Amino acid sequence: MMRVALFLIFLILMSGFGGCKEEPMTPPTPEKDDFLFGADLSYVNQILDYGGVYKHGGVVVSPYKIFKDHGSNLIRLRLWHNPVWTKEVYGSSGTQLYNDFKDVEKAIGLAKQQGLQVLLDFHYSDTWADPGNQKIPVAWLDIKNITDLRDSVYNYTFKVLNNLKSKSLLPEFVQLGNETNCGLLYTDAPAGFPACNGCNGQWTNLRTVIKAGINAVRDVASDDIKIALHVADPKNVDWWFTNVVNGGEVSDFDIIGFSYYPIWHTTVAVNQLSNSVAGFKNKFNKGVMLLETAYPWTTSGNDSYTNIFGGQAPITGFPYTNQGQLDMMKTLTQEVMDGGGIGIIYWEPAWITSAMKDLWGTGSAWENNAFFDFNGEVNTGIQFMTHSYNF
Numbered sequence: 001m002m003r004v005a006l007f008l009i010f011l012i013l014m015s016g017f018g019g020c021k022e023e024p025m026t027p028p029t030p031e032k033d034d035f036l037f038g039a040d041l042s043y044v045n046q047i048l049d050y051g052g053v054y055k056h057g058g059v060v061v062s063p064y065k066i067f068k069d070h071g072s073n074l075i076r077l078r079l080w081h082n083p084v085w086t087k088e089v090y091g092s093s094g095t096q097l098y099n100d101f102k103d104v105e106k107a108i109g110l111a112k113q114q115g116l117q118v119l120l121d122f123h124y125s126d127t128w129a130d131p132g133n134q135k136i137p138v139a140w141l142d143i144k145n146i147t148d149l150r151d152s153v154y155n156y157t158f159k160v161l162n163n164l165k166s167k168s169l170l171p172e173f174v175q176l177g178n179e180t181n182c183g184l185l186y187t188d189a190p191a192g193f194p195a196c197n198g199c200n201g202q203w204t205n206l207r208t209v210i211k212a213g214i215n216a217v218r219d220v221a222s223d224d225i226k227i228a229l230h231v232a233d234p235k236n237v238d239w240w241f242t243n244v245v246n247g248g249e250v251s252d253f254d255i256i257g258f259s260y261y262p263i264w265h266t267t268v269a270v271n272q273l274s275n276s277v278a279g280f281k282n283k284f285n286k287g288v289m290l291l292e293t294a295y296p297w298t299t300s301g302n303d304s305y306t307n308i309f310g311g312q313a314p315i316t317g318f319p320y321t322n323q324g325q326l327d328m329m330k331t332l333t334q335e336v337m338d339g340g341g342i343g344i345i346y347w348e349p350a351w352i353t354s355a356m357k358d359l360w361g362t363g364s365a366w367e368n369n370a371f372f373d374f375n376g377e378v379n380t381g382i383q384f385m386t387h388s389y390n391f
Contacts, residue, residue, distance in 0.1 A: 081139065117173065149205075177229065210229070234265065294348070
């Protein structure tokens with residue numbers, strides 16, 4: 001009898017660990033303390049090197065500390081493959097690359113010194129990757145088959161993360177591709193290159209390289225890193241993610257990320273954003289995060305570099321003022337929360353005027369969207385992260 005009883009107990013215990021596999025559950029809505037308030041500070045190191053100054057109460061302070069002290073718990077950083085142009089734009093006075101591995105390594109270290117989490121944004125390009133531009137790294141241009149491209153994506157992603165791991169600098173989040181509305185690695189692709197343009201029906205190639213990136217992340221850090229995929233404009237999310245997950249090859253990611261600049265992305269009204277977030281979460285059973293957004297506090301500029309925002313009409317109820325910027329960010333954040341989203345990231349809130357250069361100008365094309373005035377003093381817009389929200 002004792003032997004039978006023990007056997008029955010064993011069966012009961014085993015039934016709790018095996019048997020039927022549970023269906024994936026919808027990610028829970030985050031608690032207030034878990035919500036991610038992020039800032040993309042990819043330009044900060046370069047701005048500091050070229051004379052930019054950040055102040056709080058008139059005192060010069062590290063921008064990483066300023067964002068930590070004003071509610072940020074996450075810093076986003078872009079990574080380019082081999083951005084030699086970031087040195088070449090300075091001519092003979094250029095001394096280093098920016099947004100390459102060494103620059104990102106430095107930024108992650110500075111962020112972690114402040115207790116900030118990090119999202120590392122792989123662009124898989126030597127330059128900007130966005131909806132209209134997904135240029136192939138020069139080092140990969142001679143690739144002629146999808147197997148070699150898959151292996152290149154895997155090896156590069158693995159190498160970057162493994163190097164960071166060896167220095168105790170692993171990011172908590174990784175983004176595989178940036179605003180990949182049609183896909184990755186296809187702009188000006190040479191003959192024979194296995195381009196990954198979903199808009200041209202190349203979904204199989206696209207899924208293959210995304211899966212390679214996912215596998216590299218998991219092989220370095222298992223489930224310790226949350227993986228995000230990213231498209232611009234909420235109107236594109238359903239179509240893109242439906243095609244990417246089709247067939248089940250791409251499934252092991254954690255976050256549906258999207259950009260939403262309310263001045264540009266007008267298909268979804270600001271007060272309807274929560275419905276979109278909830279819809280994405282429920283359909284795909286993933287966390288949802290607003291990975292890029294911004295709003296101007298003025299139409300003026302502080303240098304000769306023409307501003308990207310400023311000529312468009314403001315959203316009704318949100319004038320281009322300090323208060324208007326703050327109100328917009330509080331509204332967007334509440335919308336994301338109401339939809340069950342996990343976080344919001346402001347794009348380049350520290351891109352103030354300095355002597356830094358990019359491909360199009362010197363200074364900043366974004367200073368009227370930053371969280372700093374034209375003297376480098378913290379503006380009121382940054383206060384949206386410490387606002388009391390309804391959960």
